[in-house]
Amino acid sequence: MQSPISPSVRRRRLARELRRLREAHDLKLAAAAKASGVPLSTLSSIENATARRIRTRDIDALADLYGTTDDVRAALHRLTRESKETGWWSSYKDIFGSNALPDFEAEASMLRRFEGLTLPGLLQTPEYAAAVFRAGRAIPEADVERRVQARMERRNIFNRIKPPHLIAVIDEGALRRVIGGPTVMQAQLEHLKNMALRHHIDVQVLPYSAGAHLALAGPFTILDFPTPIDPPLVYVETAVDGLYLDQTDDVERYNVAFSNVQGVALSTALSFELIEDVLKSLEST
Structure with a gap:
């Protein structure tokens, strides 16, 4: 089972804490760098949560400058250690890139x-995922299996003792678009039904009748974290990469967009019925 610790989340937490300490002492970034002896570029990358290698002596120098208690110093070092941990996704850098969604x-x-x-x-099922990756033959066949494996690994988050709550709003067109052929699609819809029965997964279908909505620009994910010190994050997929947004205004726009599509989508019960109807229509063809 994959580690419940996210190095990126810990880097963000460390960045916010060090920025808070600096601002509490009314210090500009350059002044804090000069006074602590930490290079300006290093301090900037730490506070922007982009630093991949954070030295112990830099954390100690900043803790000395800000006059932190022993407990705060220890917490900063713990976050630094945890920010360096690696998860299963690190072996799939060729798939996920440097900023892995998992x-x-x-x-x-x-x-x-x-x-x-x-x-x-x-x-997704493995067969459905493979068919998605094979679309347009843009991905070499040799890479398809590896991409499918990586996608299936992501599903292990639902096997945690406390799995995340997933709320998925899916356009009706995604249900009716036959990907991989009728047999693959039937198995996929059966799997979707089974997943929708889990207590921590809500599936809602956005029907054609809903018309225009605020998410017409494309798919996105809003990630919420268990503690208030870790603010929400938005992941937006593009044709070539994934974009992460964490500015308050950006997150709020996507919150509004999701609330809109969820509000006009069918209830979970009616969505389940529609999935069954689409599945029956496939079985009759």
């Missing part, structure tokens, strides 16, 4: 996902 999923308490064209990756 890194954040590992510690998220809630995932709110809107999907318009395919079923959400966390709810």
Whole structure:
């Protein structure tokens, strides 16, 4: 089972704490760097949560400058150690890139996902995922299996003692678009039904009749974390990479968009019925 610790979440937490301490002493970034002896570029990268290698002596120098208690100093060092940990996703850097979505999923308490064209990756079967990756033959066949393995590994978050609550709003078109052929699609819809019965997974279908909505720009995920010190994060997929947004205004816009699509989507009960109807129509063809 994958580690519940997210190194990226810990880097963000360390960054906010060091920024808070600096601002509490009314110090500009350059002044804090000069007074502590920590290079300005290093301090900037730490406070921006982009530093991959954080030296113990730099943390001690900053703790000395800010006059922290022994407990706070120890907490800063703990966050530094945890920010260096590696999860299972580190072996899939060729798939996920340097900023791995599973890194954040590992510690998220809630995932709110809107999907318009395919079923959400966390709810896909291996066969359906393979068919998605094979679309347009843009990905070499040799890479398809590895991508499927990585996607299936992500599903292990639902096997945690306290799994995250997933709320998935799926456009009706994603249910009716036959990907991988009727047999693959039937198995996928059966799997979706089974997942929707789990107490920590809510599946809502956005029907065609809903018309225009605030998520027409495309799929996105809002990740919420169990403690207030870790603010929400938005993950937006693009054709070439994933974009992470954590500024308050950006997150709020996506919160509004998700609330809109969830509000006009069918209830979980009616969504389950629609999934069954689509499945029956496939079985009759």
